[in-house]
Amino acid sequence: MSFSLTAEGAKRVEELVRRYPRKEAALLPVLHIVQREKGFISSEAEEWVAATLGVPALQVREVLSFYTLLRRKPAGKYVIQVCRNISCHLAGAEDILKYLEKKLGVRAGETTPDGKYTLMAVECLGNCDHAPCLMVNDEDYGPVSRDAVDGIFMGLT
Amino acid sequence: MSDVIATLIPAGENSFRLGAYLGRGGYEAARKTILTMKPRDVLEEVKKANLRGRGGAGFPAGSKWAFVPQADERSKYLCVNADEGEPGTFKDRAIMTQDPHLLLEGILLTCYAVGIHTAFIYIRAEYEAIAQRLEAAIEEARQKGFLGPDIFGSGFGLEVLVHRGAGAYICGEETALLESIEGKRGMPRLKPPFPASVGLFGSPTVINNVETIANVPLIFRYGADWFVARGLPRDGGTRIFGVSGAVRKPGLYELPVGTPLRKIIYEWAGGPAEGQSIKAVVPGGLSAPFLTPEEIDVPMDYESLAHAKSMLGSAGVIVIGDRTPIIDVLRIVARFYAHESCGQCTPCRIGTTWISKIADRIGAGAGTSGDLDLIRHLAEGMKGKTLCPMGDAAAFPVLSIVDKFGQELGEPISR
Numbered sequence: 001m002s003f004s005l006t007a008e009g010a011k012r013v014e015e016l017v018r019r020y021p022r023k024e025a026a027l028l029p030v031l032h033i034v035q036r037e038k039g040f041i042s043s044e045a046e047e048w049v050a051a052t053l054g055v056p057a058l059q060v061r062e063v064l065s066f067y068t069l070l071r072r073k074p075a076g077k078y079v080i081q082v083c084r085n086i087s088c089h090l091a092g093a094e095d096i097l098k099y100l101e102k103k104l105g106v107r108a109g110e111t112t113p114d115g116k117y118t119l120m121a122v123e124c125l126g127n128c129d130h131a132p133c134l135m136v137n138d139e140d141y142g143p144v145s146r147d148a149v150d151g152i153f154m155g156l157t
Numbered sequence: 158m159s160d161v162i163a164t165l166i167p168a169g170e171n172s173f174r175l176g177a178y179l180g181r182g183g184y185e186a187a188r189k190t191i192l193t194m195k196p197r198d199v200l201e202e203v204k205k206a207n208l209r210g211r212g213g214a215g216f217p218a219g220s221k222w223a224f225v226p227q228a229d230e231r232s233k234y235l236c237v238n239a240d241e242g243e244p245g246t247f248k249d250r251a252i253m254t255q256d257p258h259l260l261l262e263g264i265l266l267t268c269y270a271v272g273i274h275t276a277f278i279y280i281r282a283e284y285e286a287i288a289q290r291l292e293a294a295i296e297e298a299r300q301k302g303f304l305g306p307d308i309f310g311s312g313f314g315l316e317v318l319v320h321r322g323a324g325a326y327i328c329g330e331e332t333a334l335l336e337s338i339e340g341k342r343g344m345p346r347l348k349p350p351f352p353a354s355v356g357l358f359g360s361p362t363v364i365n366n367v368e369t370i371a372n373v374p375l376i377f378r379y380g381a382d383w384f385v386a387r388g389l390p391r392d393g394g395t396r397i398f399g400v401s402g403a404v405r406k407p408g409l410y411e412l413p414v415g416t417p418l419r420k421i422i423y424e425w426a427g428g429p430a431e432g433q434s435i436k437a438v439v440p441g442g443l444s445a446p447f448l449t450p451e452e453i454d455v456p457m458d459y460e461s462l463a464h465a466k467s468m469l470g471s472a473g474v475i476v477i478g479d480r481t482p483i484i485d486v487l488r489i490v491a492r493f494y495a496h497e498s499c500g501q502c503t504p505c506r507i508g509t510t511w512i513s514k515i516a517d518r519i520g521a522g523a524g525t526s527g528d529l530d531l532i533r534h535l536a537e538g539m540k541g542k543t544l545c546p547m548g549d550a551a552a553f554p555v556l557s558i559v560d561k562f563g564q565e566l567g568e569p570i571s572r
Binding site: 020025026028029031032062067070084085087089123127129138140 | 242245246249250284285286318321324337338340342358399400401402407409443473475497499
């Protein structure tokens, strides 16, 4: 098994596992640590996580394939999540999504060839009074217009 | 923001800091309660306050806690539901952002009442910035001895962990949430047994929404009678109404339980957006049956909305204007549930997918004359026929749209 985390990542995993009443309960948080460090969760990483937490590798795969924010493929440096649920739709989310698709030259669910941006159309982000809203990595934006989208991109290097 | 005195969402850029919270009298109620009251009496006080769950189902919090067996050797757990995925709901975000210590004090009081020493805050992964704020608040509280092994020198100990989800609406369902913390797919469990007896890791577990727990300190700061007087006798306190959609002033409005929906929309949220009139209103998150403009003279409490054949749910009010074709709304509702069905129960897995496909077909102008009846049939086939309330949640809004707006939906079909 060739997978390993940085010393810092490994330390965080160790601390985390110690805090949980049962090791396997740390599965989601450990997967988050792996994904933050590596950008995605590879098959090698799955096996490493399974061995670290003492769960079957199949359970790791089951979990990975269930949650939409866990990835088995690399994503862009910036992951853009555009909400398209009801309140954002009423405020023009479809137009924002179309504008981003055109601007980035990819469809929702795809990553730009240079690996910089991943565009996702997502369900409610819980920011409905700022509709239409979106997220760039962990940052919230809204209400956004086409101009506001351009402004956000100026800051992404 | 509202006309209530003690708010769950204090204003100000630094309201979240421990110093600011202490300035508002924070942790005093917990200190006094833990040092002078027996857990059983704490529980009775919450019962007296008639605090009902703010997550959607509206179950009385005190009664829920009382189901946890007292004489039991297993560790007990509290899971605070901060998954907030119900479309149109954004209140817990505000509480945790503006007043994380209020939530922590509520957790402390709840755990003391039930005899719990480990609490989890299950927060959706999209709220990463808030999760970090909660973790910082937990650290602050630990350093002051408000959390940790010997709180206020009482001998009572409590640890709080922030647990991030990973993108799954269904994990807001309480047993799916437990599965998710246990490191599994978020697939709901068959009940009974209920979590109060067999919950997290097979142990007695209390699961409450963020807003529910955030109300607990107020009961001990100001008294159960005060709390009841703030709302309705059978449903105490305030609700944070989140208003979004076609209104002039979308936002959060903390008002007494029972405030009429019309008043919330017109007096607080500024009425319908410029140049629009109201076509439909969702009173309590997307799972609640839609109301017509003629139906909004309803007090916003659990009983009144049930009487109006809808739900208070998460109190997320979504106003749909007359410029929005109702088929667009149906498509979004249908797509959402099809996307979020965990797939465990056939009626929900198949029903939501079919309804979504039919709605898309109607939207594309290729609907057929039997489509609305077929949607009705599929939705009826989910209602009450699934392990968890998701089947109902997916069926209710769809049925209400088809029943109340059938005429408009019929137009593209006949064209």
